[in-house]
Amino acid sequence: MYKLSLDGSWILEGLPYGEGVPRKAYRPDYLPSEPLEALVPGEVHLDLLRAGKIPEPLFGENAKLCQWVEEREWWYRRKFSVPEEWLALHAELVFEGVDTDCDIYLNGEHLAHHENMFVPLVINVSGKLQSENILVVRVDSSVPRIKEQFFIPYPAGSPEQDYRRVWVRKAQFTFAWDWAPRLVNVGIWRGVSLCFFKGFALREVFVKGNIAHDRKSATLTLSGLVENFSREFSCEPKLRLRVLLFEEEGKKLVASRDESFRAYPGLTNFTVTLEVSPPRLWWPNGFGEPHLYKVLLLLLDEDDRELDRFEKVWGLREVTLRQEPLPDDEGESFIFTINGEPIFCKGADWVPADSLIPRVTKEKYQKLIEEAQKAHFNMFRVWGGGIYEDPFFYEHCARCGIMVWQDFMFACAYYPKSPEFLQEVEREIREVVKRLRNETAIVLWCGNNELQWLHERNKEITGKQDLEFSDYEIYHILMPRLLEELDPTRPFWPSSPYGGSDPNSEQEGDRHFWDVSILIEDIKERVNYENYARDRGKFVSEFGVLAPPVLESLQEFIPDNELFLDSPSWQFHNNVFERENIRGMLREFVKDPELLSFPEYLRFSQILQGEALKLALEHWRRRKFRTAGALFWMYSDCWGAIGWTIIDYYLRRKPSYYFVRRAFQPVDLSLRRGEHAIELFVVNDTPEELALAVEYGLSYFDGREIISGHFSCHVPSNASQKVGVVPYGALKNGSPEVFFWAKLLEGDRVLDR
Numbered sequence: 001m002y003k004l005s006l007d008g009s010w011i012l013e014g015l016p017y018g019e020g021v022p023r024k025a026y027r028p029d030y031l032p033s034e035p036l037e038a039l040v041p042g043e044v045h046l047d048l049l050r051a052g053k054i055p056e057p058l059f060g061e062n063a064k065l066c067q068w069v070e071e072r073e074w075w076y077r078r079k080f081s082v083p084e085e086w087l088a089l090h091a092e093l094v095f096e097g098v099d100t101d102c103d104i105y106l107n108g109e110h111l112a113h114h115e116n117m118f119v120p121l122v123i124n125v126s127g128k129l130q131s132e133n134i135l136v137v138r139v140d141s142s143v144p145r146i147k148e149q150f151f152i153p154y155p156a157g158s159p160e161q162d163y164r165r166v167w168v169r170k171a172q173f174t175f176a177w178d179w180a181p182r183l184v185n186v187g188i189w190r191g192v193s194l195c196f197f198k199g200f201a202l203r204e205v206f207v208k209g210n211i212a213h214d215r216k217s218a219t220l221t222l223s224g225l226v227e228n229f230s231r232e233f234s235c236e237p238k239l240r241l242r243v244l245l246f247e248e249e250g251k252k253l254v255a256s257r258d259e260s261f262r263a264y265p266g267l268t269n270f271t272v273t274l275e276v277s278p279p280r281l282w283w284p285n286g287f288g289e290p291h292l293y294k295v296l297l298l299l300l301d302e303d304d305r306e307l308d309r310f311e312k313v314w315g316l317r318e319v320t321l322r323q324e325p326l327p328d329d330e331g332e333s334f335i336f337t338i339n340g341e342p343i344f345c346k347g348a349d350w351v352p353a354d355s356l357i358p359r360v361t362k363e364k365y366q367k368l369i370e371e372a373q374k375a376h377f378n379m380f381r382v383w384g385g386g387i388y389e390d391p392f393f394y395e396h397c398a399r400c401g402i403m404v405w406q407d408f409m410f411a412c413a414y415y416p417k418s419p420e421f422l423q424e425v426e427r428e429i430r431e432v433v434k435r436l437r438n439e440t441a442i443v444l445w446c447g448n449n450e451l452q453w454l455h456e457r458n459k460e461i462t463g464k465q466d467l468e469f470s471d472y473e474i475y476h477i478l479m480p481r482l483l484e485e486l487d488p489t490r491p492f493w494p495s496s497p498y499g500g501s502d503p504n505s506e507q508e509g510d511r512h513f514w515d516v517s518i519l520i521e522d523i524k525e526r527v528n529y530e531n532y533a534r535d536r537g538k539f540v541s542e543f544g545v546l547a548p549p550v551l552e553s554l555q556e557f558i559p560d561n562e563l564f565l566d567s568p569s570w571q572f573h574n575n576v577f578e579r580e581n582i583r584g585m586l587r588e589f590v591k592d593p594e595l596l597s598f599p600e601y602l603r604f605s606q607i608l609q610g611e612a613l614k615l616a617l618e619h620w621r622r623r624k625f626r627t628a629g630a631l632f633w634m635y636s637d638c639w640g641a642i643g644w645t646i647i648d649y650y651l652r653r654k655p656s657y658y659f660v661r662r663a664f665q666p667v668d669l670s671l672r673r674g675e676h677a678i679e680l681f682v683v684n685d686t687p688e689e690l691a692l693a694v695e696y697g698l699s700y701f702d703g704r705e706i707i708s709g710h711f712s713c714h715v716p717s718n719a720s721q722k723v724g725v726v727p728y729g730a731l732k733n734g735s736p737e738v739f740f741w742a743k744l745l746e747g748d749r750v751l752d753r
Contacts, residue, residue, distance in 0.1 A: 001201065001308045002086060006135065006192040010078045012038035012047055017073050017144045025075045026105040028134040032075070043099070043187040043358045044074050058355060058639040058649075060559050060569045063181040070141040070184040077136045082129050082194070089196040090229040091129055095121040097190030098139055099357075100170040105136040115142070116424060117170040117189070118388055118409060119431045125194070126229075141186040142168040152414040152470060154458065166415045169428060171357060172385040173411075178576035179634070179643050183355045190358075200239065200263060201227045202299050202308045207438050208489055209316040211279065211339060218279035218316055220245060220255075222297055223271045228263045236262045237301065243272050244296040248313055254293065272297075281339050282315025282440055284378040285401030286666050286685055291315060292398060292440065315398055315440035321491035323508070326538075326626055331507030334499070334539040335628040336403070336443060342718065344621065344685065345403065345629030346664045347372065347379035348646070349542060352386040355638045362392050367651055368636055369393070373400040375646075375657065376664035380404050381496070381541055381631050384449035385411030388432055397441035404441040405541070405631075407496065408432070408479065410448035414455075415471040425474055429482050437487040445483055447475035447494040450512065453503040496541050510629075511537035516612070517545055518577050527585040529612035533619045533672070537627060540620055544633035546575055546582060547609035547656065548602050549640065549648035556650055557640030564598060574642045582642075585612075603655075610659030613646070617663035618670035622681045624720040632660070662752075667715075669694070669744040669752040678740050680724040684715040692751070696742040698728050706738065 013032035015025065024030055038047040045066060048054045054069075055062045093106070099117040103110060106128055114121045151163040162182070165175040176182035205224035212218060222243055238260055245254045257274050280291040297310040322335040322342065335342050353360045353368060372380070380397065382389060384407030397404055408429065415421070436442060455469045475494045483492045499509015513535050520526040529545065548554065554563060562569040582605045586593040589611075590604045613632055620630040637649040646657040662668075666685040671678055684690050692715060697708035706728075713723040728740070744752040 001198065002089075002196040004080070004082065004086075004194040004196070006078060006080060006194065007040050010038045010040050010076045010188075012036045012044070013075045013077075014044070014069075014072045015075065017071060017140060020073055020075055020138055026103075026110070026136050026138065027108050028136075030077075030136075032077070038076055038187075040076070040078075040188045040192055041097075041190050041358050043185050043189055043356050044069055045183070045185070045356050046359060047187075057183055058181075059557050060562070061572045063183050063355075063572075067182065067184075070143045070186060073138060073140040073144075074186060075136065075138050076188060077134060079132065079134050080194075081132055084131060086196045087129055087131070089126075089198060090201075091125045092195045092197075093123040093125045093135075094193050094195055095137075095188065095190070096192070097188075098137065099185050099187055099189045100139070100142040100168055101145060102137055102139040105138075107133055115169065116428055119169075119428050120190075120435075129194075137188060139186060139188065141184045142170060143184055154413055154454070161412070163413050166413045167421075169409075169424060171352065171387050172409065172413075173351065173638070174355065174357075177385065179351075179641055180355060180638050181572075185357055187358070197229065198307050199229055200299060200307045201229070202297065202310050203227055203267070204434050205297060205310045205312075205438075206434075206487075207295055207312060207314050209318070211281065211316065211318055215279070215281065215339070217275065217277040220274040220276055220295075220316070221271060222274075222295070223269070224310075225267045226261075226263045226270060226299060227267050228265045230265050232265065236264055239263050239302070239307070240300040240304075241270060241272050242298040242300060243274050244298070245274060245276065246294040246296065248292040248294050250294050276316070279316050282317040282398070283401065284338055284343055284403055285373055286376060286378060287338070287341065287343060287401075287687070290399060290401035312438050313395055313398070313440075314438060317440065319443045319490055321444065321493070330536065330626050331505070331538060332499075332509075333625065333628060334509055335625055338403075338443070342625055342628070343378065343403075344624050344718075345379040345405075345539070345631065346617075346621075347377040347381070347402070347631050348635035349631055349633045350380040350382050350386075350389075351634055351636075352389075352638050353636055354649075357387060360390070362390075364651070365390065365393050366396055368647065369396045369400050369402060371647055371651075371653070371657075372402060372635065375661040376666065377402055379443075379629065379631060380635065381446075382406050383411070383634070384409055384446070384496075388436065391439075394436065394439035394441045398439065402441060403443045404439070405444045405446060405496075406436070406442045407446045407449055410451060410471075410474070412450055412454065414451075414469075415474065417470045417473065422473065422478065426478060426482065429479060430486065433483065433486045437489070442490065444490055445479070445487070445492045446496050447479050447492070447498075449496055451475070452495045453497050453512065456503055499538070506536045506538070508538060510539040510541040511535075512542035513537060513540055513616075514543065516543065517581060523580060523584040524588060527581055527588055529585075529608075529615055532612070532616035535619070536623070537620070539629040540616075540627065541629065541631045542633045543616060544644040545585075545609045545612040546578055546642065546644060547606045547654060548582075548642045549637075549645075549650075549654055550606070550652055551599065551602060553640060553648045553650045553652050554602075565601065570642070573640055575644070578642065606655040609654070610656035613656055614659040614663040617660065618668065618681075618683075619672075621663070621668060621683045622670060622672070622720050624683060665752065667744070667751045669742060671740060671742060673740075676729060677725050677727040679722055680726065680742055681720060682713065682715045682723050682744060683720045684717060687717050689717050690715045690746065692723075693745045694724060694742055695745065696724075696726055696740070698726075698738060698740050701737050701739065 162175040203225040299308040620627040698706040
């Protein structure tokens with residue numbers, strides 16, 4: 001197989017919607033009146049920005065000035081040459097991603113129409129290519145098409161969203177969210193290439209592993225299809241499949257196998273197995289080495305000449321979701337196991353790292369993922385209103401030992417149930433699963449974000465108990481059926497949150513805890529983050545606290561003359577759910593925010609965000625494995641924002657990053673305050689039992705000691721344990737000048753304090 005990349009420089013022209021075809025903009029001899037240089041992969045806003053036609057959309061209130069881009073249609077064109085000897089081969093034109101409604105023209109001929117950002121477009125162009133060619137792509141944002149579409153009201157949603165978005169298969173957050181501006185992307189957002197095949201192609205290769213119970217051996221199975229492009233039924237050549245398994249760096253061959261078969265015209269199924277002994281397993285961050293192999297599958301002819309190849313960096317691991325009764329009326333567990341070991345999942349929810357999605361580089365992915373690894377994360381939840389991320393994201397997560405809970409891209413709305421829409425959804429799910437099922441990091445497929453829960457809330461809000469859940473079939477019939485067929489190696493979960501008659505139950509499934517920050521009406525209770533300590537969720541996959549980023553980042557997106565609280569740009573970048581939360585928290589835990597300087601306002605609110613996240617995370621970790629995961633909302637931003645994150649858009653850590661890093665450390669000492677005693681807990685995520693010592697004391701801030709002591713304890717591997725209770729009596733006047741402290745030691749080394 002030969003590949004000709006069509007990435008790089010293209011010509012771009014914007015026209016009023018609907019005018020390009022009457023102007024014959026698809027013809028090879030058409031001359032754009034105002035051509036711009038465009039980069040592919042890319043996005044129109046980015047091309048306009050480079051050309052000086054628009055200001056930086058994410059600065060100040062500039063996003064409002066850029067919304068005209070979504071109303072036009074955009075015409076890309078590129079000339080390219082094809083070597084003469086390739087013209088007789090089977091040829092496919094591959095668009096990895098076009099956002100969103102597009103038409104493709106080759107040398108003036110219309111080849112295809114496409115309306116799904118998430119699904120690649122593959123076009124057979126055999127016999128249509130010449131030595132010199134002109135490729136033209138008409139693309140629009142899809143906004144003009146959906147202007148008159150109806151949508152089902154969603155009273156539990158947030159008011160800034162445009163719910164017509166449900167009619168379009170594209171990143172939903174670009175239509176605005178509580179944490180993102182309206183900036184509807186448009187363009188050729190992923191790569192374009194021509195693939196030429198020497199008569200045969202590998203299709204839909206699926207790599208599966210099966211680990212022996214004693215972990216001393218494993219079986220690798222590769223299955224898929226070989227396509228023979230010949231139309232001659234007498235053409236049944238004998239071919240070979242060669243499987244090679246290397247250590248990831250590709251230098252050491254671990255195992256190999258050859259198999260011969262006949263490839264009939266059309267599609268032929270194949271299955272090849274490979275024995276690996278002893279196997280090296282992939283483990284999540286903190287539980288062992290996230291070992292990766294390189295899998296290479298070669299399709300060869302009888303003379304050992306390569307016809308096609310498949311290669312993938314891949315880890316050998318098995319994942320299950322354990323749901324079993326818990327003691328003490330706790331309900332049912334929700335525990336991920338990797339290679340048979342239960343894992344407490346530590347991490348956050350992931351949203352796209354830029355409002356202009358193609359601007360995210362591999363370097364930005366790498367920095368964000370490695371910062372999470374340093375903070376002891378072992379899981380991201382890829383949220384259902386964004387995108388199916390770049391392959392590099394999943395591969396680097398695997399290298400860093402970070403599991404991925406993968407939502408399908410449906411979020412916070414009722415989606416259509418028309419046959420046409422369901423047909424497109426089925427096509428999308430099929431393509432997405434086949435493309436991502438070889439990603440080691442992905443440990444769960446999830447149907448959507450919050451749809452079942454918010455449907456139940458809507459029934460309460462509207463009083464309509466017979467309110468129809470219009471898209472029920474997608475998550476409860478279509479997805480389970482497709483995943484059973486295409487990827488039975490991972491669990492499927494219908495939604496997040498989901499479980500029981502109450503989809504957001506504390507008793508089973510996963511849970512979004514939004515009492516703090518959003519749901520409680522009384523502001524004193526809404527900002528009281530000690531409310532986290534009353535939750536008994538089995539797997540908490542969303543919760544969060546708002547805070548501004550550091551001053552250096554504020555200066556990057558707010559004009560100097562607006563760098564003060566509640567300025568127009570501050571409010572534009574503020575979160576819809578802020579609702580005086582930050583002021584309320586400062587008033588409750590620090591002092592009247594009106595008495596704070598601007599730097600003090602920033603610093604104290606940032607520290608309170610960190611304290612709140614730390615308290616919540618340590619509470620749920622203490623409950624290990626009654627609670628088996630804590631993922632906060634959210635990890636990083638798509639623009640400069642007063643928001644939920646611990647790392648901002650500019651890759652600067654908020655102070656809360658350090659609180660989270662401490663709360664997630666493998667061996668964690670935490671304190672729980674009772675009315676007359678302090679309870680001390682140690683969480684041990686390591687595979688070894690630990691013999692430890694604890695020193696503690698109750699002191700005044702002037703240095704006077706009230707009580708002190710020390711004791712020894714043993715903490716089992718991969719467990720949480722209460723190690724001590726220190727009574728302190730009822731202190732007179734409940735003096736706020738008293739603090740309790742403790743240190744956790746292993747020999748002379750302080751593990752935590």
